[in-house]
Structures are given as structure tokens and as C-alpha cells.
Amino acid sequence: MSYTEATVQLLSPEGDLVRSELSEPYLPLVEALDDQTLQDFHRQMVVIRRFDIEAGNLQRQGQLALWIPSLGQEAIQVGSAYAARPQDHIFPAYREHAVGRIRGLDVMKIIAMLRGLSHGGWDPAETGNFHLFTLVIGSQSLHATGYGMGVMLDGAHATGDPEKDVAVLAYFGDGASSQGDVNEAFVFAASYQTPNVFVLQNNHWAISVPVERQSRTPLYLRSRGFGIPSEQVDGNDVLAGYAVTRSYLDAARAGEGPRFIEALTYRMGAHTSSDDPTKYRENEELAFWAQRDPIARFETYLRARGAGDDFFADVQAEAEDLAADVRTRTLQLTDPEPAAMFRHVYTDPHPVVAEQAAWFEAFEASLADEPAPGAEPVAPPPGTPADGDEGAAAAAAADSADEAAEAAPSPASNGAR
Amino acid sequence: MAESTTSPAATERAAGTETLTMAKALNAGLREALAGDDRVLLMGEDIGTLGGVFRVTEGLQAEFGTGRVLDTPLAEAGIVGTAIGLAMRGFRPVCEIQFDGFIYPGFDQITSQLAKQTFRHEGTQSFPVVIRVPYGGHIGAVEHHQESPEAYFAHTAGLRVMSPATSHDAYWMIQQAIASNDPVLFFEPKSRYWQKGEVDRGDAGEDSPHRARVVRTGTDVTLIGHGAMVSVLLQAAELAAEEGTSLEVVDLRSLSPIDYGPLLASARKTGRVVVAQEAPGNVSVGSEIAATIAEKTFYSLEAPVLRVSGYDTPFPPARIESYYLPDVDRVLEAVDRSLAY
Numbered sequence: 080m081s082y083t084e085a086t087v088q089l090l091s092p093e094g095d096l097v098r099s100e101l102s103e104p105y106l107p108l109v110e111a112l113d114d115q116t117l118q119d120f121h122r123q124m125v126v127i128r129r130f131d132i133e134a135g136n137l138q139r140q141g142q143l144a145l146w147i148p149s150l151g152q153e154a155i156q157v158g159s160a161y162a163a164r165p166q167d168h169i170f171p172a173y174r175e176h177a178v179g180r181i182r183g184l185d186v187m188k189i190i191a192m193l194r195g196l197s198h199g200g201w202d203p204a205e206t207g208n209f210h211l212f213t214l215v216i217g218s219q220s221l222h223a224t225g226y227g228m229g230v231m232l233d234g235a236h237a238t239g240d241p242e243k244d245v246a247v248l249a250y251f252g253d254g255a256s257s258q259g260d261v262n263e264a265f266v267f268a269a270s271y272q273t274p275n276v277f278v279l280q281n282n283h284w285a286i287s288v289p290v291e292r293q294s295r296t297p298l299y300l301r302s303r304g305f306g307i308p309s310e311q312v313d314g315n316d317v318l319a320g321y322a323v324t325r326s327y328l329d330a331a332r333a334g335e336g337p338r339f340i341e342a343l344t345y346r347m348g349a350h351t352s353s354d355d356p357t358k359y360r361e362n363e364e365l366a367f368w369a370q371r372d373p374i375a376r377f378e379t380y381l382r383a384r385g386a387g388d389d390f391f392a393d394v395q396a397e398a399e400d401l402a403a404d405v406r407t408r409t410l411q412l413t414d415p416e417p418a419a420m421f422r423h424v425y426t427d428p429h430p431v432v433a434e435q436a437a438w439f440e441a442f443e444a445s446l447a448d449e450p451a452p453g454a455e456p457v458a459p460p461p462g463t464p465a466d467g468d469e470g471a472a473a474a475a476a477a478d479s480a481d482e483a484a485e486a487a488p489s490p491a492s493n494g495a496r
Numbered sequence: 497m498a499e500s501t502t503s504p505a506a507t508e509r510a511a512g513t514e515t516l517t518m519a520k521a522l523n524a525g526l527r528e529a530l531a532g533d534d535r536v537l538l539m540g541e542d543i544g545t546l547g548g549v550f551r552v553t554e555g556l557q558a559e560f561g562t563g564r565v566l567d568t569p570l571a572e573a574g575i576v577g578t579a580i581g582l583a584m585r586g587f588r589p590v591c592e593i594q595f596d597g598f599i600y601p602g603f604d605q606i607t608s609q610l611a612k613q614t615f616r617h618e619g620t621q622s623f624p625v626v627i628r629v630p631y632g633g634h635i636g637a638v639e640h641h642q643e644s645p646e647a648y649f650a651h652t653a654g655l656r657v658m659s660p661a662t663s664h665d666a667y668w669m670i671q672q673a674i675a676s677n678d679p680v681l682f683f684e685p686k687s688r689y690w691q692k693g694e695v696d697r698g699d700a701g702e703d704s705p706h707r708a709r710v711v712r713t714g715t716d717v718t719l720i721g722h723g724a725m726v727s728v729l730l731q732a733a734e735l736a737a738e739e740g741t742s743l744e745v746v747d748l749r750s751l752s753p754i755d756y757g758p759l760l761a762s763a764r765k766t767g768r769v770v771v772a773q774e775a776p777g778n779v780s781v782g783s784e785i786a787a788t789i790a791e792k793t794f795y796s797l798e799a800p801v802l803r804v805s806g807y808d809t810p811f812p813p814a815r816i817e818s819y820y821l822p823d824v825d826r827v828l829e830a831v832d833r834s835l836a837y
Contacts, residue, residue: 199616203584210584211616215608221574222609225581232537232563233585260605263574270569423619424653426677430706431753432653 081367082343083297087323088313092371094379096318105322112321114384120161120317121381122394124153124374127177129398130186131348133405137190138352142409144195149176151347152280154373155312157181158320159278159340162328163248164241165207168230170223170249173212174280178250182207186401187408196415216251217258220277223249224264227273227337236274237334244332246274248324254285256301257293265305268337275337276327277302280314282346287359302339314342315373345371417443513696519689521663522552524697525670526590530560533588536674539566539575540592540628549594550630550689572602579625580610588624590674596631596683597640597811603648610679611654622677628670631659632724632774633821634687636814643811644723644775649681650752650784657752658705659683661726663693665749668700676705683751685723706750708758714744717831718762720785721772722748725822729772732827743831751781756788763789767798768834772822777805799837802830 082088087101089109098106131149138146149156156177163169163182171178180186184206192200192212199211213219227247230236236244255261256279268275281298283290294301299311310327312319320342327338345368349356378391421436516524529536538553544567547554557565568575572593579589593599599606606627613623633642650657656678660666666684673680702709711726712733719729726747733743744762748754763769769789771782786801804822812820 197618198612200618202617202620204620213609215604218577218605218609221577221605222581222584224574225578225583226585227581228578229582229585229587232582232587259601260573260577263569263571263577266569266571267574267578423615423617425656426614426619426622426624429678429753 082313083311085297085299085311086313086343087310087319088316089318089322090313090316090376090380092315092376094376094383096380102319105319105326108322108325109318114386116161117381117384118386118390120157120321121374121377121386122397123157123160123177123181124317124377125394126398126401127157127180128153128374129395129402130180130405131176133402134190134193135348135352137406137409138193143190143193143352145193146352147174147193148346148348148351149174151368151373152282152314152344153177154317154377155278155280155314155320155342155344158317158322159248159250159324159342162321162324164246164328164332166243166245167328167332168203168208168210168223168226168245168247170210170219170226170247171212172216172219172250172252172255173214174252175212175250179206179209182209184209186405187412190405190409191412194409194412196412217255217261217264220249220251220255220258220261220264221267223247223277224267224273224275227268227275228271230274231271236332239333241329241332244274246276246328246332248276248278248328250278250280252285253279253281253283253290253293253298254288255279256298262305265302265307265337265339269306272334272336274331274334276324276331277307277337277339278324279339279341280344281341282314282344283364284346284350284356284360286350286354287356289360297341299339299341307337307339309339309341311341311343314344315368315371315376317373317377344373512698513694515692516663516667516695517690517692518660518663518666518684519550519552521667521693521695522670522684523554523556524695525667526553526556527559529590529671529674530556530564533674534564535586536588536590537564537566537582538590538592539568539579539582541568541570541575541594543567543592548592550686552628552630552684552689553592572598572600573605576602576605576610576625576627579627580605580613580623583613583623583625584621588626588674590626590628593627593629595637595641596629596643596645599627599629599645602627606649606655606679606681607652611652613654614678615654623679624674624677626670626673626676626680626682628682628684630686630689631683632685632687633811633817634724636817638814639811642814642817644683644773644806646681646683646751647775647780650781655679655681655752656706656750657681657683658750659685659723660749661685661688661711661723661747663691664695664701665747667695667697668702669705669749672700672705683723687724688727691727702749706753706755708749708755709747710744710758710762711747712743712745714742714766716742716766717768717770717834718744718746718759718766719770719772719827719831720746720748720759720762720782722751722781723774725772725774728822728824729827732824732831735824736828736831741831741835748781748785754781754785754788756792759785759789760793763793763801764796767796768837769797769799769801770804770827770830770834771801772804772827772830774806774821776808777803778808780805799834802834804830 160178160181299309543553544557
């Protein structure tokens with residue numbers, strides 16, 4: 080599945096602006112961009128690609144449990160991220176490293192998550208409303224829709240003030256288009272006319288399953304059956320990604336209801352570092368998409384607009400600096416303290432978690448101090464001998480050592496609660 | 497707290513209380529929550545103009561508007577998933593799942609998403625979402641309409657699970673659930689919806705929904721249960737008393753966390769415990785309670801902790817449900833077995 084007659088493309092793979100019936104409505108949005116912004120697009124794509132390569136290397140060297148490459152998908156991510164306004168909320172899947180960085184996320188948070196230090200690890204209020212990655216495929220589409228419902232209930236969209244009106248952007252992939260959650264998100268968004276824009280990055284592969292197995296119809300048509308207008312864009316064209324997302328977000332924030340974008344791109348790397356794409360796809364396909372690389376065509380465009388070697392050298396230097404910095408900081412990361420697992424399971428106090436945390440602490444302490452032979456158990460499990468439970472009294476009264484052991488088992492019995 | 501069906505004295509209206517069915521008590525509790533906090537929302541299938549298939553939300557949309565009481569599309573994952581997003585926006589959504597057996601399409605959003613969100617956010621966001629679930633048998637309904645799925649959710653870290661047995665608790669506990677900053681699975685024993693009971697709207701009686709309560713004192717055997725089971729246990733205790741056996745009845749109220757204090761105290765007092773539930777017994781809330789009581793009151797027990805539950809079969813067709821659901825006879829059979837040790 081490649082570009083179709085419906086694909087909105089503003090920049091050809093050769094780096095030329097495309098003037099067509101499809102591109103015409105969106106070109107003014109691109110023409111309004113100054114050179115600085117256009118160069119920022121390029122800078123973000125190059126820097127995140129270098130980051131992505133470095134993170135992949137760190138995984139291969141045993142520093143990360145997993146890496147999720149974004150190689151080849153930089154254009155739709157950078158373009159759509161620049162289309163969002165500061166007040167907008169963004170619900171990513173798990174490959175949107177560039178979007179997070181543009182919103183202000185320290186990419187080390189992604190590194191920490193994939194090193195196995197956290198299951199999320201950032202506060203969306205401090206990362207430009209860039210919410211946590213969601214690993215269960217498509218679940219975040221409903222969270223984004225619910226957030227959009229909340230925006231409506233708060234009267235925070237369609238007031239006519241684009242500086243304040245909120246829109247909500249959600250990302251998912253071609254595999255997620257088969258999930259019930261994504262289809263239910265379309266139903267809810269259409270039903271309530273929420274200010275949501277859904278961006279499907281069709282990178283053509285859900286691990287080893289080709290997009291043809293997910294859908295017999297072009298994916299951009301899917302949402303129309305739900306009553307949600309859509310476009311198919313060239314996802315390797317940062318200008319198309321920017322312009323269509325910008326247009327759709329503006330419509331959503333103005334109260335015109337939800338929108339859907341299918342961005343045709345290609346996963347140049349593996350699904351994750353655990354995957355081996357040589358087992359299921361052909362080199363010819365890879366070569367086809369390599370000729371449509373998002374960065375190469377945009378460099379051609381920028382050079383035609385006058386950007387010189389100094390600019391590109393500067394961008395490359397920034398990319399190398401970030402890669403080196405990420406490597407340094409990764410090697411400095413420390414594990415969370417084990418007791419962190421008991422924190423934030425609940426917001427309000429919870430007796431079971433508190434009791435198990437206390438037991439864990441005592442048990443770990445008991446391992447640190449080798450008890451003298453015949454000493455009392457260092458860390459009896461909570462509940463059993465404590466709090467006036469009959470175990471303690473029975474243990475004290477028991478003549479038999481066996482009975483005492485039953486009543487106050489050693490920490491190794493793991494008898495929490 | 498005894499109800500009118502089990503305690504004739506309760507039919508007399510006490511000062512400061514009123515007699516309400518459990519459905520009306522829940523309705524009143526939801527009204528209080530909606531009036532008290534404008535971030536509280538109700539959402540679910542048929543809950544607005546219809547007032548819910550059990551009429552628990554009757555009149556609330558008319559009173560508070562379609563922006564507070566939302567009729568949703570018919571999709572449980574959609575209801576719970578969007579409630580998560582609403583909670584991220586600062587709302588306190590109260591979702592209604594129409595029947596127990598229809599909760600499973602929302603299972604991933606409840607257990608993989610809602611339950612883990614606070615942990616994943618490392619405490620920077622709370623997820624005060626309540627999911628109301630009419631559950632249990634005794635109403636002669638068709639397949640998927642009489643199940644007791646509470647163990648799935650009690651097993652899941654990050655969720656709280658509770659179930660009122662009386663109108664009074666229904667009125668108060670739904671408000672306490674909504675006030676909780678954590679996700680709550682609120683299981684409503686639907687066979688009790690139409691049973692009347694005294695509700696004291698001036699005094700909750702308990703400061704927390706997570707407290708178990710001794711609802712009848714006794715000395716010979718402890719009976720433990722929740723939801724609709726509590727009234728069965730009270731009837732069993734009434735019958736046993738006629739034969740000179742003194743049964744103590746404990747209403748769990750909270751299934752996660754379980755309030756073990758009153759359970760252990762009662763077990764130590766009587767030395768004999770029967771745990772009863774409508775849900776299948778295998779890997780159930782009753783199993784966990786039995787294991788914990790055995791672990792912690794071993795030297796006080798005169799008999800192994802016995803379990804009475806639904807059989808490990810699908811909930812059967814309605815015409816034979818009375819053979820599946822634990823009744824007074826099965827509870828008393830277990831009492832006899834316990835006393836025989």
C-alpha cells in the first residue's frame with residue numbers, strides 16, 4: 080500500500096512543492112511559515128533520528144531493556160507536533176519520540192522507561208500536555224476522546240479564541256486500527272463531536288503483519304463511516320503533516336468536531352529491538368521507501384530556499400551533541416529504590432499496600448544484618464504477630480519451637496498481610 | 497443493619513431516618529454527590545432519559561442536565577476509557593455498567609488502564625472513577641445478567657472494590673466511593689434493589705466504606721458475606737437461633753481492601769468460620785478470606801474455615817438458579833459441618 084490518488088502531498092520526494100487540487104487548500108498554511116520554523120522542522124527530524132540511532136545502540140549494548148525505533152517516521156511526527164498549540168493535549172502511542180521532545184519532554188524520560196526504571200515517568204502538566212506512552216495498542220484513543228469530552232464540558236473549545244480553545248491530538252498505528260478501542264473512540268468522538276484529531280501513522284507493518292491484513296479498505300476511509308472527515312497524507316512529507324494537522328486541529332478547536340488523518344509512512348527499522356524484520360519483508364520495499372525519505376527531501380527543499388552548509392553542519396553538530404549527552408546520562412542512571420514499587424499504587428492510604436511495604440522493608444533489613452544463631456526473627460511479617468493478633472500471644476505462650484515458628488514465621492515465608 | 501425483610505422491627509420508621517429501597521437510596525446518594533461537587537458526572541447506557549434499566553439514576557438527568565448525566569453509546573470499553581480521559585481533565589466520573597456480565601468488554605480499560613494510571617503517573621494524577629455494577633442472581637434473568645465477577649477486580653492492584661448490603665450503606669457508600677481519589681468498583685446487589693431499609697441520612701455510621709461490620713452478634717460460628725448474601729446469612733442465623741445455635745454475621749462491605757480486623761476478632765471469638773458468596777468458589781474473595789483467617793487465627797480455630805459459594809460452573813439458566821445460589825440450607829449445612837469438628 081503506497082501513495083494513492085487521495086494522498087495529500089505538498090513536497091514531492093524530489094523536494095519540490097506540489098501544486099495540485101489536493102495540495103491547494105493547504106499550501107497557504109505552509110507558505111505562511113518563516114524560514115526559521117522550516118529550519119526547525121529539519122532540525123527536529125535530524126536530531127530525533129540521531130537520538131533514535133543512539134538509543135538503539137544503547138539497547139544493543141545492554142543499557143536498555145528495549146528500544147522502539149522511530150526511524151523513517153520523523154516527518155509526520157514533527158509536522159503534526161508543530162501544528163499543535165501549547166494548550167492542546169497530546170496522547171501518544173509509544174513511538175512518538177519527536178512529538179514528545181517538541182512538546183518539552185526530556186527524552187531521557189523515554190530512555191528511563193525503556194531501561195526499566197519506570198512505567199511512565201513524566202507528568203503531562205510539565206511536558207507540554209504530552210501524556211504518557213501507552214503500550215496496549217490503541218487504548219489511549221479512548222483516553223484522548225474522554226479528555227476531549229471533558230474539554231467540551233468545561234466549555235474550553237469553540238469560544239472563538241484560538242489562543243485558548245483546546246484541541247486533543249491522539250496517535251496510533253495501522254495495527255491499532257483493528258482494535259475495538261480505536262473504533263469505539265471514533266464512535267464516542269463522533270457522537271459527542273469532541274475536539275479530537277486522530278493521527279494514524281500507517282508505517283505498513285504491525286510487527287510482522289502487513290497493513291493489507293488489517294484492512295481491505297484504505298485506512299483513511301475508515302473514519303468516514305463513523306461520520307468523521309478524514310485525509311490521507313504523505314507521512315514522509317513534513318509540510319503535509321504540518322498543514323493538514325494544523326487545519327484539522329483548528330477545525331476541532333473551533334467546534335467543528337473530530338477529524339482523522341492517515342499518514343502514509345514506513346517503519347524503516349524493526350518494530351522494536353526484539354524484532355527481526357528480515358524474516359518477513361523484502362529489501363525492494365525498503366528501497367522504495369528509502370527513496371522517499373523524509374529528511375532527504377526536506378534538505379533539498381531547504382537548500383533550494385537558501386539554507387547553506389553551515390546550517391546543516393550546525394544541525395548535525397546538535398544531533399551529535401544530544402546523542403553524546405544521552406549516552407552519558409544513560410550510563411549515569413541509577414535504579415529506583417525497590418520500595419518505590421509500593422508508592423502510588425493508590426492515591427489515598429491503603430492498608431494492604433502499607434502493610435506489605437513495611438514487611439518488605441523489615442525483610443530486606445533482615446538480609447542486611449545476619450542474625451546471630453538463636454536470635455529472635457528480625458522481621459516478622461506484618462499482621463501475624465503484630466496488632467494484637469493472636470499469633471503473637473500464642474507464640475509467646477507456645478512451648479514448642481515448632482509452634483513458635485508457625486506463629487511467627489521467618490521473613491522468608493513471605494507471609495505478608 | 498437489618499432490613500425490613502429480615503427484621504420486622506426495622507419497618508418502624510425511626511427518628512431521623514427514612515425507609516428507602518436500595519435503588520432509591522442509591523439514587524439519593526448519587527443526587528447528593530452530584531449536588532455537592534460539580535465535577536461529578538454520571539455516564540452509562542440508558543441512564544439519562546430512561547433513568548437506567550433499574551431506575552437507579554431516575555430523574556437525575558432532568559435535575560442536573562445532559563452535561564452531568566451522560567447517555568453514552570453502547571460500548572463498555574468506550575465508557576471506561578473515556579472516563580479515564582475525563583478524570584485526566586479533573587472530573588469524577590461515575591460509570592454505570594448495565595449488568596455484571598457486560599463488564600468484560602471494558603475489562604482491559606479497567607484493569608490495564610484505569611487500575612494502573614496512578615502508578616504510571618507516579619502520583620502526579622489521581623483517577624477518581626467509580627464503576628457501578630449491578631450484580632448477582634435471584635432475579636430470574638437470562639444469561640450474562642446474574643453473575644458475580646467481583647474477584648477479578650479485587651485481584652487487581654490499584655482498584656478498590658466494595659458492595660453494600662443495605663439501603664443505608666448504599667446511600668452512604670456510593671458517596672464515599674465517589675469521594676475516594678482512587679478507582680472504585682461498586683458492586684450493587686441487584687436482588688436488593690427493591691428491598692426497603694432504614695436510611696439515616698444524618699449519620700453514615702462508618703467513616704470509611706472499607707470497614708467490615710458485625711451485623712449480628714453470636715458465639716458459636718462466624719458467618720461472613722457481602723452484598724445480597726448478608727440477608728441470607730441473617731436468615732440462617734435467625735433459624736439457627738431457634739435451634740439454640742448462636743451465629744455471628746459479619747458484612748464485609750469492602751472486598752478490596754478487606755477489613756480483616758473484625759473478621760479475625762470474630763474468628764478468635766467463635767473459633768468457627770463459614771465464608772459465603774454467590775460467586776464461584778475457585779480463586780475467589782472467599783478463598784482469600786479463608787486462607788487469611790487460617791493463617792492468622794490458627795490457634796483459635798476449632799474447625800477449618802469452610803466456604804459456601806456458587807459452583808464452579810457458568811451461572812445456570814434461571815429456572816435452576818436456586819440450586820446454584822447459596823441459600824439458607826447450604827449455609828446451615830456448612831454450619832453443621834463446622835460444629836461437627
